[in-house]
Amino acid sequence: MKITDIRVRCVAIPMNCMLRHNTGVHPGYLMRTILEIFTDEGVVGLGEVGGGDQRSALTKLAPRIIGMDPFQLETIKLKVLRNIYYMSNARLYAAIEMACLDIQGKVLGRPLSDLLGGSVRDAVPFIAYLFWRYDRPGGGDDTRAEDLADHCEELAETLGVRAMKLKAGVMDPGEEARVLELCRERLGPDFGLRIDPNGVWSVATATRIGQRLEPLGIEYFEDPAWGLEGNAAVRRAVRMPIATNMYPAKFDDLGPAIRLGAVDIVLTDIHYWEGPRGVKELAAVCRTFNLGVAMHSGAEFGIELAAMIHTASTIPEMRFAGDAHYHYLTDDIIEGGPMRYADGAIRVPTGPGLGVTLDEDKMAHYERYYEQVGDYYARFHVDPKRPDWMPMVGAL
Structure with missing residues (x-):
């Protein structure tokens, strides 16, 4: 089995309120980058990562994993996480590992926990x-x-x-x-x-x-x-x-x-x-x-x-x-x-792999919603009700 391609999409889902924290405010929605890893046997693995729009970063890593066997996670980890320090990102590797484990579970017919x-x-x-x-x-x-x-x-x-x-x-x-x-x-x-x-x-x-x-x-x-x-x-x-x-x-x-x-x-x-x-x-x-x-x-x-x-x-x-x-x-x-x-x-989900499946209608809907509302990390979690506020560690 070989990895043949990846697909990355950003989605945002509304929340029932805005959440305040000591570095700003989640502005009424949460956002994630969704990863799909495709294989030559037709099995697709799902991954997910936060931290803003990660599509470009994951796309840059794609050449490192295409052609790899998704069961060979130690080698994939070395190529993705240990290779060049300024491209080393545990969050991105974790999304890839998640998707590879999803593939493994689907191939074996066993839940990821197994x-x-x-x-x-x-x-x-x-x-x-x-x-x-x-x-x-x-x-x-x-x-x-x-x-x-x-x-x-x-x-x-x-x-x-x-x-x-x-x-x-x-x-x-x-x-x-x-x-x-x-x-x-x-x-x-x-x-x-x-x-x-x-x-x-x-x-x-x-x-x-x-x-x-x-x-x-x-x-x-x-x-x-x-x-x-x-x-x-x-x-x-x-x-x-x-x-x-x-x-x-x-x-x-x-x-x-x-x-x-x-x-x-x-x-x-x-x-x-x-x-x-x-x-x-x-x-x-x-x-x-x-x-x-x-x-x-x-x-x-x-x-x-x-x-x-x-x-x-x-x-x-x-x-x-x-x-x-x-x-x-x-x-x-x-x-x-x-x-x-x-x-x-x-x-605990009981299906093979992660035990969850993407709803493509929801994906399309919340992709469009993301394009409307944008990446809030680019706005540094601004507090809309205190526009001049900024976090200060140790000030209290």
């Missing part, structure tokens, strides 16, 4: 991912802790989720701490609580807020301050697990993070950690050093979500519910529409 060692759970739980919202359903913006606590209660009821995470670093840190305090009060002692200011807080602020939240027994404090040194300083000062999807977010930084004592839990991400197989390698390192593992969301659509679920289902120690922006999307590009939550979890 290629990674087999599922140890048949469904993967997810959280209520909370953002401060503009233009929320029903109108208005989130302005106070009660707004987010109300949203958390709503998601707990409608999706059945049993944990939340607040994307912090947007409002006053004390008001963001109050979100978790209200959720603990309303949802009880067993509801999982997490907070993630994405490193924007100073060590002093992160320490103060962390110590305030200690009595809540939160699951973890994610990227409380900037960099390995910042996380390590906060970890020494608070009595709660420190998690990260920023430092480290690649294998080069994993050793230094362990030596510095910067982290207790690493959030896996298919794109940061070099594909599903890379996530399995990361899990093995975390197991060796007694680090916890959780799952990061990159604002994925159904193709990547399927890959995340397959991968997470094969990691026994991944006991934390996964992150997902998915409940903010109004639709998906896969046949059958958006995956369904049941008791806060989404079942």
